[in-house]
Amino acid sequence: MSLNINVNTNATRVAHTLNSHYSNLIKSVNRLSSGIKLNSSADNPLHYANHNIHQGDIAVFKTGLINLNEAVSMAQTAESAIDKIGDNLIKMKEIAEQATNGTYTKEQRLILHSEFVTVAIEIDRIASFTKFKDSYLLDGSISSRNNSDRMGSWYQTISREINEDKENMQGLKVQFGDSSKETEDFYFFKLPDFRMSSLLAEYLPGEETINKISVSTQHAAQKTLKVLDIAIAEKNKAKTYTGIFQNRLGSTINHLEDHVGRISEFDSKLTDTDLADEMTNYTTYKMLSETATSMLGQANILPQIALKLLQK
Numbered sequence: 449m450s451l452n453i454n455v456n457t458n459a460t461r462v463a464h465t466l467n468s469h470y471s472n473l474i475k476s477v478n479r480l481s482s483g484i485k486l487n488s489s490a491d492n493p494l495h496y497a498n499h500n501i502h503q504g505d506i507a508v509f510k511t512g513l514i515n516l517n518e519a520v521s522m523a524q525t526a527e528s529a530i531d532k533i534g535d536n537l538i539k540m541k542e543i544a545e546q547a548t549n550g551t552y553t554k555e556q557r558l559i560l561h562s563e564f565v566t567v568a569i570e571i572d573r574i575a576s577f578t579k580f581k582d583s584y585l586l587d588g589s590i591s592s593r594n595n596s597d598r599m600g601s602w603y604q605t606i607s608r609e610i611n612e613d614k615e616n617m618q619g620l621k622v623q624f625g626d627s628s629k630e631t632e633d634f635y636f637f638k639l640p641d642f643r644m645s646s647l648l649a650e651y652l653p654g655e656e657t658i659n660k661i662s663v664s665t666q667h668a669a670q671k672t673l674k675v676l677d678i679a680i681a682e683k684n685k686a687k688t689y690t691g692i693f694q695n696r697l698g699s700t701i702n703h704l705e706d707h708v709g710r711i712s713e714f715d716s717k718l719t720d721t722d723l724a725d726e727m728t729n730y731t732t733y734k735m736l737s738e739t740a741t742s743m744l745g746q747a748n749i750l751p752q753i754a755l756k757l758l759q760k
Contacts, residue, residue, distance in 0.1 A: 459744060459748050462740060462743050462744045463744055465740050466737065466740035466741060466744055469733055469736040469737040469740050470733075470737050470740075472729070472733045473730070473733035473734055473736075473737050475487075475491075476726055476729050476730040476733055477730065479721045479726050480721065480723070480726055480727065480730060482721075483720060483721050483723075484719050484720060484721060485719060485720065485721045485726070486499055486718065486719045495718045495719070498715075498718060499715060499718055499719050502711050502712075502714070502715040502718075503715070505626065505711055506708055506711055506712060506715070508625075508626045509624075509625075509626070509704055509707065509708045509711075510708060512623065512624035512625060512626075512704060513624070513701060513704055513705065513708070515622060515623055515624050516622065516624050516697050516700055516701050516704070517701065519622040519635075519637065519697055520694055520697050520698070520701075521580070522580040522583070522585070522620075522637065523637065523690050523693050523694045523697065524690075524694065525578070525580045525585065526578065526580075526585040526586065526639055526690055527687065527690040527691070527694075529574055529575075529578040529585065529586055529642075530586070530642070530683060530686055530687050530690065531687070532574055533571050533574055533575065533586070533642055533683060534680065534683045534684075534687070536567050536568075536570055536571045536574075537571065537676060537679055537680050537683060538680070539567050540564055540567050540568060540571075540661075540672075540676055541673060541676045541680070543560055543563055543564045543567070543663055544564070544661075544663050544669045544670075544672040544673050544676065545669075545673060546560060546663075547560045547561075547564075547663035547666065547668075547669035547672075548666055548669045548670050548673070549666075550666055557663065557664055557665065557666075558664065560663050561662065561663050561664045564661075564662075564663045565658075568644050568657075568661075571642070571643070571644055572643045572644055574586065574642070575587055575641065575642035575643045576643065583620060585639055586639060586641070586642040587641055587642070587643065588639075588640055588641030588642075588643075588646060590619060590620040590637065590638065590639060591618060591619055591638040591639060591640060591641075592618060618636070618638070619636030619637055619638040620636065620637040620638070621634050621635075621636055622634060622635045622636070622637055622697075624700060624704060635693075635696070635697075635700075637693060638689075639686055639689070639690075640682065640686060642682075642683070642686070644657050644661075644679070645657045647678070647679040647682050647683075648660050648661065648675065648678060648679055650678070651675055651678055660675055661675050661676065
């Protein structure tokens with residue numbers, strides 16, 4: 449083995465080893481301090497790419513959960529208003545039942561009719577002004593919304609007529625998925641018009657609502673009792689729909705929360721630091737770095753042996 453003082457190859461080799469150990473030590477310190485083992489794409493390019501995909505999915509689905517919970521609140525708002533309309537329909541039926549009694553005078557019947565009309569006006573008011581955010585819920589407007597301009601990949605012009613699809617795409621759209629596949633990524637919320645004219649639209653079409661129901665005479669009151677059953681049936685059908693829709697939303701929320709949890713769990717395995725394993729690595733790299741530092745000092749002394757030869 450030759451002795452020289454121009455290039456200390458031993459010290460160079462030791463310094464290179466020290467740099468490698470120190471780099472690993474710094475990486476281990478970063479993982480322990482952050483709790484994340486993928487602090488950059490250089491740590492594991494494939495896992496880092498998958499991590500970014502998972503984070504995007506999680507962000508979208510969490511926003512979808514917010515949309516679903518808002519939809520639940522919307523359905524509850526509609527249900528509460530429908531209940532009030534139902535109470536008023538029952539009140540109208542009570543007045544009609546009272547008016548069927550032949551003991552009332554004409555003046556008394558006018559008083560009953562006035563109360564009857566006032567309750568009907570209140571039903572129209574509730575139906576016209578019940579809204580969630582900027583969407584009116586009970587005037588029939590949300591059911592007539594046309595979302596065909598936002599059709600997703602499920603739409604097939606070959607197998608369906610466009611007019612048919614436009615009808616299917618009507619309603620208030622509740623988005624919760626990351627694409628535009630019907631029943632997988634969004635639902636439609638639809639409710640009929642709850643104003644008296646619409647509730648009784650199928651009874652004597654073309655007639656004014658005031659001519660369909662009245663308690664101004666005994667005969668009119670008797671007929672009104674049966675006519676109001678039509679409106680009450682429409683109310684019950686819509687009330688059932690809001691309950692079914694809320695149950696569907698609840699089921700979707702539970703599934704989506706579980707799905708987000710599964711993605712987060714898998715992503716955690718890719719990105720989170722195993723503290724026990726990483727602490728072992730830290731101890732190893734720390735000892736190697738300290739050893740290499742000590743040996744670098746010794747390697748720098750070796751050229752002095754050559755200098756002692758020159759002294760003799």
